[in-house]
Amino acid sequence: MTDKTMNMILQLMKDVLPKDNLVPSSFYWARKLLSGIGLGYKKIDACRYDCALFWKENEHDNFCPVCNEPQWKYNDGKEKRIPIKSMWYFPLKPRLHRLFMSSKTASDMRWHAEKxxxxxxxxxxxxxSIAWKDFDKQYPDFARDPRNIRLDLATDGFNPFGNMSTSYSMWPIILIPYNMPLYKCMKDEFFMMPLLIPGPLAPGKDIDVYLRPLIDELKELWNGVETNLLGWTTKGYSACPCCLYETDSKRIRSKICYMGHRRYLDNDHPFRKSKLFDGKPETRSKPREWTGEEVLLHLNNLEHKFDKLGKNPSKRKRKRDIEEGNWVKKCILFELLELSYN
Ligand SMILES: [Zn+2]
Ligand SMILES: [Zn+2]
Structure with a gap:
């Protein structure tokens, strides 16, 4: 929708509603109103190959600090410069504040502890879940205050242009406040979208570059988020982020299928002896569970192998070694984990 259309719709609303209504008369005033109540946003430019944001120390660089690509394109002849790629950042703190401003939502935010x-x-x-309880055990001070916020971070691509283009995808990052009962926190009015990552390509492992402002804000809040986004790619033969190197998979027709889930059962479970699954009894015991600390240590050892150079086409392909497994990066969320160990 263009600004002009938006203006016309607002004008129409203003005209049909009773006199002295408070509908903002233009898109400009509507935005002013929203940012006044803490729902504003920031536009941050990014390298076209996703290696860095022009933000904080790089804000006035004009060229990507990693691959040296320019930040701007110039409309030929005209003075005006346009950023090649930018993302939208919606600061989290004012949004969290708002949850505690109404007594109704504030009591919902304490639901997990009180009701x-x-x-x-x-x-x-x-x-x-074990993860939640474990976290409470590690940080009793945090757990004691029912107002502390637990957030879930989720992302997936979607195509804003529907059938006009089949390959374009934008990536919203969604935060879900788990303090609330599920029938509330899974409603879209309580979803928060702190980031909108532009297309046309999926950010893939370069998603960390875009998460930077959010992570910095979370660090400031230090409420420790606990999450599954590890940086283990969920593609290929060892895709499970819990079983890691022990993922059991098999190619069936053209799909890779993840097998062997009977090994999680108790050793005397009748399913283990059954031949109805893959024709064989299951004798392996449960795979080892990795703790956050172990994964962190392991990644710190591998970190020097991961490449940093976004999607710049001048980058050379490199063969991955066995030790790397499916690790492609040390996920930015580990910074939050490191913070909590210190
Ligand atoms: Zn770059
Ligand atoms: Zn698994």
Missing amino acids: RIDVEGSLSHPAD
């Missing part, structure tokens, strides 16, 4: 019923052996909310 949730813990049913032994059932998993009905992330608060029932």
